[in-house]
Amino acid sequence: MTDDNTPREDGPEHDELPQPVVRRHRFNNALIWLVPALAALIGVSLVVNSWLQAGPQITVSFQSAEGLDAGKTPVKYKNVVIGRAKKIRLSPDRSHVLVTVALERSAKGFATKGSRFWVVRPRIGLGGVSGIGTLFSGAYIGADVGDSSKPEDDFVGLETPPAVKHGAPGRSFELHTDDLGSLDIGSPVYYRHIQVGRVVSYKLDKDGEGVSLHIFVDGPNDKFVTPASRFWNASGVDLSLGANGLKLDTQSLATVIAGGVAFQDPKGPHDNTPAPEDTNYRLFNSREDAMAPPDGPPRYIRMRFEQSVRGLAVGAPVEFLGINLGKVVSVRLDYNEKTGRFPVLVGAVVYPQRLGKAYQQLEAQAKARGENPDLSQLMARLVAHGLRAQARTGNLLTGQLYVAMDFVPHASKVPFDPDAKPMSIPTVPGSFDKLQEQVAEIVTKLDKIPFDSIGKNLDLTLASLNGAIRQVNGKTLPQLSQTMHGVQMTMGRASEALSGDSPLQQNLGVTLQELQRAARSLRVFVDYLDAHPSALLRGRRADAKPSPPPLAVPVKPAGQPSQGSRP
Amino acid sequence: MSALPRASERGLVGCHVCGLACSDVPFRRDPEARVACPRCGSALHRRKPGSYGRTWALLIAAFIMYIPANVVPIMRTASLNDIDDNTILSGVVELWVKGSPDLAVIVFIASIVVPMLKFFTLGTLLVTSQRRSGWALPQRARLYRLIEFIGYWSMLDVFVVSLLTALVRFNVLSRVEPLPGVIFFGLTVVLTMLASMSFDPRLIWDGRDTDD
Numbered sequence: 001m002t003d004d005n006t007p008r009e010d011g012p013e014h015d016e017l018p019q020p021v022v023r024r025h026r027f028n029n030a031l032i033w034l035v036p037a038l039a040a041l042i043g044v045s046l047v048v049n050s051w052l053q054a055g056p057q058i059t060v061s062f063q064s065a066e067g068l069d070a071g072k073t074p075v076k077y078k079n080v081v082i083g084r085a086k087k088i089r090l091s092p093d094r095s096h097v098l099v100t101v102a103l104e105r106s107a108k109g110f111a112t113k114g115s116r117f118w119v120v121r122p123r124i125g126l127g128g129v130s131g132i133g134t135l136f137s138g139a140y141i142g143a144d145v146g147d148s149s150k151p152e153d154d155f156v157g158l159e160t161p162p163a164v165k166h167g168a169p170g171r172s173f174e175l176h177t178d179d180l181g182s183l184d185i186g187s188p189v190y191y192r193h194i195q196v197g198r199v200v201s202y203k204l205d206k207d208g209e210g211v212s213l214h215i216f217v218d219g220p221n222d223k224f225v226t227p228a229s230r231f232w233n234a235s236g237v238d239l240s241l242g243a244n245g246l247k248l249d250t251q252s253l254a255t256v257i258a259g260g261v262a263f264q265d266p267k268g269p270h271d272n273t274p275a276p277e278d279t280n281y282r283l284f285n286s287r288e289d290a291m292a293p294p295d296g297p298p299r300y301i302r303m304r305f306e307q308s309v310r311g312l313a314v315g316a317p318v319e320f321l322g323i324n325l326g327k328v329v330s331v332r333l334d335y336n337e338k339t340g341r342f343p344v345l346v347g348a349v350v351y352p353q354r355l356g357k358a359y360q361q362l363e364a365q366a367k368a369r370g371e372n373p374d375l376s377q378l379m380a381r382l383v384a385h386g387l388r389a390q391a392r393t394g395n396l397l398t399g400q401l402y403v404a405m406d407f408v409p410h411a412s413k414v415p416f417d418p419d420a421k422p423m424s425i426p427t428v429p430g431s432f433d434k435l436q437e438q439v440a441e442i443v444t445k446l447d448k449i450p451f452d453s454i455g456k457n458l459d460l461t462l463a464s465l466n467g468a469i470r471q472v473n474g475k476t477l478p479q480l481s482q483t484m485h486g487v488q489m490t491m492g493r494a495s496e497a498l499s500g501d502s503p504l505q506q507n508l509g510v511t512l513q514e515l516q517r518a519a520r521s522l523r524v525f526v527d528y529l530d531a532h533p534s535a536l537l538r539g540r541r542a543d544a545k546p547s548p549p550p551l552a553v554p555v556k557p558a559g560q561p562s563q564g565s566r567p
Numbered sequence: 568m569s570a571l572p573r574a575s576e577r578g579l580v581g582c583h584v585c586g587l588a589c590s591d592v593p594f595r596r597d598p599e600a601r602v603a604c605p606r607c608g609s610a611l612h613r614r615k616p617g618s619y620g621r622t623w624a625l626l627i628a629a630f631i632m633y634i635p636a637n638v639v640p641i642m643r644t645a646s647l648n649d650i651d652d653n654t655i656l657s658g659v660v661e662l663w664v665k666g667s668p669d670l671a672v673i674v675f676i677a678s679i680v681v682p683m684l685k686f687f688t689l690g691t692l693l694v695t696s697q698r699r700s701g702w703a704l705p706q707r708a709r710l711y712r713l714i715e716f717i718g719y720w721s722m723l724d725v726f727v728v729s730l731l732t733a734l735v736r737f738n739v740l741s742r743v744e745p746l747p748g749v750i751f752f753g754l755t756v757v758l759t760m761l762a763s764m765s766f767d768p769r770l771i772w773d774g775r776d777t778d779d
Contacts, residue, residue, distance in 0.1 A: 017578075017579070017588065017589055018587065018589050018590070018605045018606070019589065019590055019592065019593075019605065020580065020590070020593055020602040020603060020604060020605055020611050021602065021603040021604075021605055022593045022600055022601070022602055023601045023602065023603055029616060029617030029620050029621070030620065032617065032620055032621045032624040032625070033620070035624050035625055035628040035758070036624045036627040038628070039628035039629075039754075039758075040628075040631050042631075042632070043631045043635060046635050046639070072649075072650065136647055136739075138649060
């Protein structure tokens with residue numbers, strides 16, 4: 001092909017040269033072009049493949065691109081990579097970041113309305129730890145698909161992972177409450193102390209008067225939510241001291257810190273069918289509130305206390321014969337010009353339905369009598385029978401007061417206007433107040449006792465007593481000892497005088513013998529006189545011994561010594 | 568006419584294997600004839616058969632393969648918290664940024680400069696030879712020898728990837744995996760080597776009219 005420029009005839013040398021062996025025709029050189037064709041095919045197939053693989057591009061905005069890495073951060077759904085963050089840039093106003101995500105073709109369905117994206121990072125919350133795996137693998141973008149098939153390529157990323165994935169079995173319900181308390185998105189929902197769901201979202205009501213919470217109860221436990229279910233805020237610790245002792249009620253330790261919601265059906269017969277999706281419930285503050293029978297419409301009453309109500313706080317119970325009827329909602333001062341005193345106006349909300357059967361009976365009776373069965377009319381009758389409000393001490397330690405409505409014996413009649421708004425309940429001083437008054441009286445009486453002068457007098461008396469004792473010690477006692485000495489001597493003499501060989505004793509013995517003799521003579525004389533009464537007149541007969549002279553002379557000397565010796 | 572004679576001008580064709588000089592009669596009858604050496608039986612040809620066509624085809628195929636070799640990542644480095652896919656160029660940049668400029672230069676030369684040099688050189692040789700250009704003949708011959716020599720070195724990147732893949736296997740901590748790009752790159756290198764082999768350097772001189 002190259003050297004045809006010099007065509008020559010066979011030279012003489014050719015004959016000497018060996019002739020090469022001619023073989024069959026060589027293969028077509030053009031086949032070599034199959035190689036670049038194949039290469040081109042591979043190249044094209046790569047391009048086509050990547051074009052086919054390429055899914056839609058979407059833009060997700062986040063507050064921060066923390067942990068995100070352009071070109072690396074994957075987008076995962078159920079831990080399957082469905083795309084990758086391609087580009088991360090700031091929004092024009094620099095308020096957030098825009099992440100361009102290239103989804104895979106198979107994940108085309110994620111570029112639809114309702115899809116949600118969030119960044120999965122390690123999170124340590126009160127309710128637990130999540131996303132630990134991302135500590136090692138790096139953050140990724142989680143995705144959840146919605147129902148819609150309407151294409152969408154701009155998304156606002158969630159800052160926290162959604163509590164419920166789309167299509168999860170279960171139902172969501174709406175709760176209404178006055179305030180959120182310690183609940184948060186993700187707070188658990190308990191049924192009989194088993195976690196069956198969580199709080200999905202919350203928002204303020206439009207009028208700002210309350211909070212609406214969305215909860216999601218996982219299947220199959222969602223069937224336990226019935227139209228009659230009661231929900232309560234199970235946050236914190238419920239410590240109650242009752243007749244049975246100290247009772248501590250909590251759901252789980254996590255709820256003590258992070259809060260939670262619990263629900264249960266009230267006891268007794270009720271509707272057992274599962275509640276439909278998005279049923280509205282009221283979220284009570286405690287289990288007791290939740291389980292209490294419905295309160296019915298509240299009524300506002302007002303009480304005017306003439307004495308201090310220190311210890312009566314807003315929220316204190318109002319009890320009727322020991323049954324909690326409502327609670328104090330306001331405590332305010334009033335001024336009475338006439339008396340110049342400050343009565344306290346206590347407002348309370350009462351729920352007559354809490355009286356239960358009694359209220360129904362009262363109503364029925366009032367109807368039977370043809371009266372207005374309104375609470376004010378009923379109350380008028382009760383007041384006429386002596387119903388009075390009293391601020392009583394509920395707790396002696398803390399001095400907490402509560403309002404007790406009780407029938408007071410011998411209550412003085414008071415005017416009651418059933419049509420007044422608000423209804424005004426007459427009051428009497430509380431038992432403790434009475435006690436206080438009495439104690440005060442006693443104290444004033446005690447006050448009047450002149451403790452000062454008594455003390456002074458007592459002091460003086462004690463001083464003079466002191467002088468007297470000193471005198472006794474210094475003068476009287478030595479004299480006394482002398483006197484005692486004299487007495488001792490006297491006694492010694494006396495004992496001498498009384499001893500057996502003393503002259504007195506001997507004289508006394510002689511005297512007694514003489515007296516004995518005299519007595520004998522007297523007896524003889526009396527015997528003789530008995531036998532011869534005439535002898536008194538005639539004297540003694542001759543045959544008889546001569547009788548002693550008349551009695552007067554011998555008796556006298558005998559009588560004198562006998563008397564003297566007797567002591 | 569050239570001053571120095573060519574084998575064809577003398578009606579000769581030499582065996583590349585045993586060196587036997589044969590008559591070129593069969594070639595004169597049919598330039599595309601398939602002829603074997605009467606002594607050792609290996610194929611005889613004045614010039615490598617279809618050299619231009621083969622070289623062009625292989626060179627083009629190599630060039631086509633070179634595109635995905637640069638676009639598709641060649642290596643995945645997975646460490647504890649990071650998965651990194653690198654193409655050749657991004658690998659070079661990374662090496663440079665991470666403080667090994669010397670390595671970056673080596674890889675850059677072996678993986679970018681050498682293949683490009685081969686495309687450019689072979690292309691030039693093919694074009695000039697086909698146009699029977701008499702321009703810078705000794706330099707072009709030297710160029711050809713150069714690319715034949717450095718051709719092997721462009722396999723460096725493939726070796727790096729395969730070595731790393733075999734050595735760095737610490738499961739969770741660190742892992743290197745080859746990616747499809749390295750296959751394309753290897754194909755490029757092989758194809759360029761085949762291309763340079765199928766080019767007959769004697770063609771450089773065929774267009775020459777004078778020896779001076």
